Amino acid sequence: MTANLTLAVVAGVVIACGVYLITERSLSRILIGVVLASNGVNVLFLVASGPAGGAPIIGVTPKDAMADPLPQAMVLTAIVITLSVAAFVMTMAYRSFQTNGDDEVPDDVEDARIAELARADRTSESFEELRFSDTGEDVVSE
Amino acid sequence: MNNLLAVPVLLCLFGAAVTFLAGRRPRLQRAVSVTAVAAVSSVAGLLVWLTDAGPLVLWVGDWPRPLGIVLVADRLAALMLLVAALVSLAVLLYSTGQDDDELRRETPVSIFHPTFLLLVAGVSNAFLAGDLFNLYVSFELLLFASYVLLTMGGTRDRIRAGSVYVVVNLVSSALFLVAIASTYAATGTVNLAQLSLRLADLPEQVQTVLQVLLLAVFAIKAAVFPLSAWLPHSYPTAPAPVTAVFAGLLTKVGVYAMIRTQTLLFPDQPLTVVLGVAGVATMLIGILGAVAQSGIKRMLSFTLVSHIGYMVFGIALGTPAAIAGAIFYAAHHITIQATLFLVAGLVERVGGSTSLDRLGGLARVSPLLGALFLVPAMNLAGIPPLSGFVAKLALLQAGIADGGWVAWSLVATGVVTSLLTLYAMAKVWNRAFWGVVPESTVANVAGFDAPEKGRLLPGLMVGATLGLVLLALVFTVAAGPLYAYVDRSAHALADGSYLAAVLGGAGR
Numbered sequence: 001m002t003a004n005l006t007l008a009v010v011a012g013v014v015i016a017c018g019v020y021l022i023t024e025r026s027l028s029r030i031l032i033g034v035v036l037a038s039n040g041v042n043v044l045f046l047v048a049s050g051p052a053g054g055a056p057i058i059g060v061t062p063k064d065a066m067a068d069p070l071p072q073a074m075v076l077t078a079i080v081i082t083l084s085v086a087a088f089v090m091t092m093a094y095r096s097f098q099t100n101g102d103d104e105v106p107d108d109v110e111d112a113r114i115a116e117l118a119r120a121d122r123t124s125e126s127f128e129e130l131r132f133s134d135t136g137e138d139v140v141s142e
Numbered sequence: 143m144n145n146l147l148a149v150p151v152l153l154c155l156f157g158a159a160v161t162f163l164a165g166r167r168p169r170l171q172r173a174v175s176v177t178a179v180a181a182v183s184s185v186a187g188l189l190v191w192l193t194d195a196g197p198l199v200l201w202v203g204d205w206p207r208p209l210g211i212v213l214v215a216d217r218l219a220a221l222m223l224l225v226a227a228l229v230s231l232a233v234l235l236y237s238t239g240q241d242d243d244e245l246r247r248e249t250p251v252s253i254f255h256p257t258f259l260l261l262v263a264g265v266s267n268a269f270l271a272g273d274l275f276n277l278y279v280s281f282e283l284l285l286f287a288s289y290v291l292l293t294m295g296g297t298r299d300r301i302r303a304g305s306v307y308v309v310v311n312l313v314s315s316a317l318f319l320v321a322i323a324s325t326y327a328a329t330g331t332v333n334l335a336q337l338s339l340r341l342a343d344l345p346e347q348v349q350t351v352l353q354v355l356l357l358a359v360f361a362i363k364a365a366v367f368p369l370s371a372w373l374p375h376s377y378p379t380a381p382a383p384v385t386a387v388f389a390g391l392l393t394k395v396g397v398y399a400m401i402r403t404q405t406l407l408f409p410d411q412p413l414t415v416v417l418g419v420a421g422v423a424t425m426l427i428g429i430l431g432a433v434a435q436s437g438i439k440r441m442l443s444f445t446l447v448s449h450i451g452y453m454v455f456g457i458a459l460g461t462p463a464a465i466a467g468a469i470f471y472a473a474h475h476i477t478i479q480a481t482l483f484l485v486a487g488l489v490e491r492v493g494g495s496t497s498l499d500r501l502g503g504l505a506r507v508s509p510l511l512g513a514l515f516l517v518p519a520m521n522l523a524g525i526p527p528l529s530g531f532v533a534k535l536a537l538l539q540a541g542i543a544d545g546g547w548v549a550w551s552l553v554a555t556g557v558v559t560s561l562l563t564l565y566a567m568a569k570v571w572n573r574a575f576w577g578v579v580p581e582s583t584v585a586n587v588a589g590f591d592a593p594e595k596g597r598l599l600p601g602l603m604v605g606a607t608l609g610l611v612l613l614a615l616v617f618t619v620a621a622g623p624l625y626a627y628v629d630r631s632a633h634a635l636a637d638g639s640y641l642a643a644v645l646g647g648a649g650r
Contacts, residue, residue: 003327015316022312027305034309034316041316041319041320044323045319045323045326047323047327049326074332077275077279085315088289088308089308092304092305095293106302
């Protein structure tokens with residue numbers, strides 16, 4: 001099979017841009033990143049389908065000059081899925097904007113709490129005490 | 143007989159359509175979805191029995207073979223399908239058992255049932271898929287349903303958890319497409335059986351690249367360290383039934399795909415070292431994370447990650463005995479982990495919280511709840527004679543029989559992880575179920591006396607949880623025949639019966 005270098009390079013660049021955007025914090029940028037990356041992957045399917053050819057329809061193109069139809073079917077499915085993904089992420093970004101006032105992906109609350117504890121190193125002394133306390137109060141979490 | 147293979151997927155999709163249209167009639171919705179999932183369970187049970195004679199194959203649409211979409215059920219797929227369907231059924235019953243007040247708050251009725259059925263359809267299709275692209279489509283199906291279920295209600299916390307989950311899975315889906323495109327470019331097919339024959343002809347480096355790509359995709363789904371950070375972040379905020387079904391099914395679909403890839407596509411290079419190191423890290427880091435948590439749901443999410451490591455243990459060694467251990471572990475773990483999350487939901491109902499800091503004395507408030515937690519918790523930790531012990535024992539024996547340094551470190555880590563799991567579970571038991579009942583719990587329980595709030599522990603919720611606990615005990619009681627079945631399925635993965643059934647001697 002001969003691969004098309006231009007298509008491969010285009011796919012690589014588009015996916016790289018997509019990945020860069022996905023690493024951003026704001027959901028709308030992530031959305032653009034996801035769409036870019038998916039399109040890059042779709043181009044990759046064109047690379048996979050081998051040399052270009054005519055429309056794969058019997059009676060229109062002679063058998064030897066046809067393009068491989070299977071990757072086209074796959075790309076079509078992938079495009080539909082990307083469309084719905086884009087719709088979902090957009091809704092999520094909007095909802096996040098409604099509840100938080102921005103569409104950034106925040107830090108994990110619990111992670112931050114554990115990091116805080118580790119920094120203060122309060123767990124070691126308080127743990128015994130809290131295990132046998134009758135009050136139900138806890139020193140660690142607050 | 144072969145047409146049976148399409149039934150689980152079709153029933154769920156059809157049920158999803160009906161429940162979607164019946165959005166304003168919750169009773170009808172519940173009836174339809176429970177019927178659909180119950181029917182799927184019985185079909186899956188039939189499949190388990192039928193596939194013991196040999197794999198069943200259905201060429202959808204009867205296109206010229208091997209071009210079309212193919213559904214295949216061998217013993218492994220049928221067993222996973224059965225356990226998954228039974229667990230979904232229990233979770234569905236549990237969620238219908240929630241009283242209307244809670245139901246409205248936790249899971250908006252009109253959306254929950256259709257989405258849940260789509261999830262089950264996706265999971266069933268993933269187990270039955272006979273080609274890579276169909277596997278991709280079923281992943282997308284189940285992921286989309288899971289996005290909706292996870293962000294249900296659109297509260298601040300769920301959107302926060304959901305955004306991480308969605309983005310991680312989008313990346314893994316894109317990676318899956320890259321893997322499919324590369325596989326197709328290299329071999330000219332996506333049919334698993336054909337791939338199994340054609341991949342062997344490729345240069346070794348190309349094979350390794352494809353294998354690592356596919357394994358990375360499935361490892362993200364299965365939450366194998368270092369690709370596991372998304373799981374404890376996103377699962378705990380969802381409602382209890384949703385978390386239970388996610389924890390039980392979604393990660394196991396990833397594990398199933400890993401077993402399939404390793405045994406069918408790349409039987410000659412098990413990548414033992416890479417997977418072994420990943421398994422050790424998953425077990426240890428997961429359980430250490432669990433020990434550090436003070437919320438039950440979060441702790442359970444971390445133990446989920448940790449115990450995925452056991453399945454990776456089996457996959458890494460790749461011998462039939464180890465694969466059999468991994469399959470048995472997966473079946474056992476689907477049930478146990480779902481049960482524990484359902485119990486966490488009950489704990490939240492009684493105690494008003496799942497934070498260990500605000501709980502106490504639950505075993506005094508409700509001894510039944512205590513028993514419902516204790517049995518699966520001990521099962522998870524692997525206390526004999528429960529099925530968790532059988533599964534761990536099988537893996538440890540396979541590891542010792544293998545005997546390399548990777549196998550020994552996996553065995554050692556497996557034992558340590560089991561102990562630490564016991565520690566984590568004992569911590570929950572000590573702090574949530576023993577001790578003095580805090581005032582918040584007393585107030586919460588007293589609140590249930592008001593007539594409009596419903597009963598403290600509705601019969602259906604307890605019944606569904608109890609059903610799952612008993613199912614796990616069936617794994618224990620029937621461990622002999624079940625393990626023999628699993629052992630046969632693991633050996634069948636290696637003997638080429640899958641290839642013969644799908645291609646029928648038609649060659650490549």
